Amino acid sequence: MNIIPLIGGAVFAAVGAYIIYDYQRFNKNATKAKGRILRYDEYYSRSTNNYKSKVFRPIFELTIKGKRYEIKSKTSFHSKVIPVGQNTDVLYQQGDEENARLAKGNGYGLGLLFIALSIPAFYFGMFR
Structure with a gap:
């Protein structure tokens, strides 16, 4: 058993689980x-x-009930996925509009990727 890949696998799995939970x-x-x-x-x-x-x-x-919010996304992309000036879907929680998110970058994909990357690490930690 090799502890380093096991630790790496645990970290990747935890990050993936947190992303999905969030x-x-x-x-x-x-x-x-x-x-x-x-x-x-x-x-x-x-x-x-x-x-x-x-x-x-x-x-x-984002404008909610006549109040305008200017929000910097917490998600970055490798391209300008939505053209400047274009309308897009935004998700927000009432009372916490400053933390709104673009619907386009808000998904399970990244969490599943981290969990998938943890599988080889667990394998190499346990069987190599």
């Missing part, structure tokens, strides 16, 4: 509204092997 928790009480993409923040993200890639973080607006 998705379900947020969406359970979320309200859908229309928002509009205002602009993108562009920056470079560095991976563990020191490879830099340009990523885009959307900034969108």
Whole structure:
């Protein structure tokens, strides 16, 4: 048994489980509204092997009961997935509109990816 891959697998599985939990928790009480993409923040993200890639973080607006919110997404993308000026679906929780999320980037996919990546780590930790 090799402890290092087991620890890595546990971390990946925990991160994946948290992402799925957060998705379900947020969406359970979320309200859908229309928002509009205002602009993108562009920056470079560095991976563990020191490879830099340009990523885009959307900034969108949402108007609820006549009050306008300008929100920087917590999710970044490798392209400008929604054109600037275009309307898009936004999810928010009443009373916490400042933490609204784009519906497009809010899904199970990333959580499932982390869980899938934990499987080989567990295998190598237990059987190699």
